[in-house]
Amino acid sequence: DADVTQTPRNRITKTGKRIMLECSQTKGHDRMYWYRQDPGLGLRLIYYSFDVKDINKGEISDGYSVSRQAQAKFSLSLESAIPNQTALYFCATSSGRARDKNIQYFGAGTRLSVL
């Protein structure tokens, strides 16, 4: 089983709809992240969280919100989806331990299309 699981893997939705992408992990990591990747472009950070009570905006948080329901669960919501949010979304986790500190471990990704 994957250590970082994202659901759904693919989603097609319409403009204006609310949508939630979910991420769960069994790695025991305290840090979780949401990234967005557009074709031919790099990875941009949307939100990150270092524990259940800690939520921080990343580079491109406008139009997105997150919820850290438990140490192992971190959800990303698009309150009112728009076409330019069509992208590949990745959840990642990292440990705060010195040896492998901040190494990002990714889920398989969610491919989102907003029509």
Added chain:
Amino acid sequence: QQPVQSPQAVILREGEDAVINCSSSKALYSVHWYRQKHGEAPVFLMILLKGGEQKGHEKISASFNEKKQQSSLYLTASQLSYSGTYFCGTVSGTYKYIFGTGTRLKVLA
């Protein structure tokens, strides 16, 4: 400001070598390297923690020069399986993580 990688893209024949560079405008304390195959998630390759220290993974190695705020990834005797996009990554500010601009590498038979 994300680290800038060079070259943006490179095409190799099997067995050829390549170097990918990652330069930051801010101080680097550690650098991570990842490879992402088309349609898949990035996968961690290696970590560089000390200036000048090289770490190896198969026929891939890397160096880290803290003073120059640069890291380089060396791929020797490239294989078809090395094709993909390579990213450097590092911590920016307090705990926030940032990736480099990426380098697309294609290895031809």
